[in-house]
Amino acid sequence: MFTGLIEEIGYIDKLLYEKNSGQLVIQATTVQKDTKLGDSIAVNGVCLTVTHLTDHTFTADVMPETLKRSTLGELRKGSPVNLECAMAANGRFGGHMVSGHIDGIGTITAKKQEGNAIRLFISAHKPLLQQIIEKGSIAIDGVSLTVISVDKNQFSVGIIPHTSTQTMLLDKKPGDNVNLETDMIAKYVRNFLGNLQQTQDRPMTLEFLRENGF
Numbered sequence: 001m002f003t004g005l006i007e008e009i010g011y012i013d014k015l016l017y018e019k020n021s022g023q024l025v026i027q028a029t030t031v032q033k034d035t036k037l038g039d040s041i042a043v044n045g046v047c048l049t050v051t052h053l054t055d056h057t058f059t060a061d062v063m064p065e066t067l068k069r070s071t072l073g074e075l076r077k078g079s080p081v082n083l084e085c086a087m088a089a090n091g092r093f094g095g096h097m098v099s100g101h102i103d104g105i106g107t108i109t110a111k112k113q114e115g116n117a118i119r120l121f122i123s124a125h126k127p128l129l130q131q132i133i134e135k136g137s138i139a140i141d142g143v144s145l146t147v148i149s150v151d152k153n154q155f156s157v158g159i160i161p162h163t164s165t166q167t168m169l170l171d172k173k174p175g176d177n178v179n180l181e182t183d184m185i186a187k188y189v190r191n192f193l194g195n196l197q198q199t200q201d202r203p204m205t206l207e208f209l210r211e212n213g214f
Contacts (some may be wrong), residue, residue, distance in 0.1 A: 001087050002042045004095030004137075004144020005056045006167045007031055010043075012079045013057055020064045023074070024048070025057050032058065040086040040100065045142030045179040046070050047086075047100025070102045071141075071177045080168040082142045095144025096137040097184050104128045106140070106180045108172055109154055116161060118170060123154040124180060131182040139181040143167050 014025035024043065031041055032053065039060065039118060048060035051151070067073040067093050075081070084146040086100075110195050113119075122140070124132075131137060132150045138157065145157040164170045 002047070002098040002100050002139075002142070003087055003201050004084070004098045004118055005138045006143055008083045008084045009166075009168050010081050010083045012075050012077055013082065015075065015077065015104060017062070017073075023059055023061055023213060024052070024073060024075070025059045026083070026181065027057050028083055030055065034115055035085065039201075042082075042086075042098070042100045042142045042192070043083050044071065045057075045098070045100065045181055046102055047140050052205055053061050067101075070103065070179050071105055074177060082167050082169075083144050089181055096139075098139045098142070098181060099184060100142075100146060101181065103131070103178045104181050105110050105181055108174050108176050108178060110174055111170075114158065118159040118164065119148065119158050120169070121154050121156045122178065122180075126152070128180060128182060129153075129155065131186045133186065137185065139179075139200040141167070141172075141178045143169055146148060152190055 010026045010028040013027045014022065016023040025077055026043065035050060035058065037050055037053065037054065040047050041050060046066060050058045051061055052059035052159055060071055072090055104125060106122040108120060109123050110121040130151060131150065132147055132155050134147055134150055136147050137144060138147055140157065144161065148156045148158055
């Protein structure tokens with residue numbers, strides 16, 4: 001479990017890919033502290049297991065499903081990445097519940113200055129957009145953010161100066177892809193209601209919801 005609060009920007013040291021799987025070697029310093037083999041570190045929002053450690057790098061395996069679902073296959077030597085260690089059981093939530101399991105890829109469509117923040121517009125497929133609500137939470141490349149707006153084609157979030165300096169989100173430009181993890185609670189609610197509707201074989205109406213305890 002993660003919170004979406006980035007601890008460090010790391011850099012890709014090596015990519016050891018063969019066909020559709022392989023390993024990443026990442027340069028880091030902060031996340032190395034207290035990390036041991038088998039621990040989890042989120043890399044641009046993707047939960048990866050540490051398989052090797054040195055004083056300045058860690059290695060993680062990347063399987064085919066991860067490459068298919070995320071942007072990790074687009075990384076190159078020297079690419080910056082957002083890093084976050086898994087949350088300790090006695091830790092404090094500063095962002096929101098983030099599993100590190102990417103739901104899909106979004107594409108930055110525009111960046112707009114608004115006061116002291118940069119508003120980021122991101123397009124995504126309809127199934128993902130249906131799990132995103134205004135003022136809800138979303139993790140973008142592992143960064144916990146609040147949704148400003150959402151429509152049938154895209155959604156937007158605001159990047160404050162602190163977030164821009166502590167993450168590599170604003171290194172991205174229109175046309176670049178990002179990893180998206182929608183709110184965990186929203187996914188469970190949507191799945192539950194969908195299954196309930198199928199068993200009842202009735203349209204989702206206010207009456208239907210009242211009858212089922214909502």
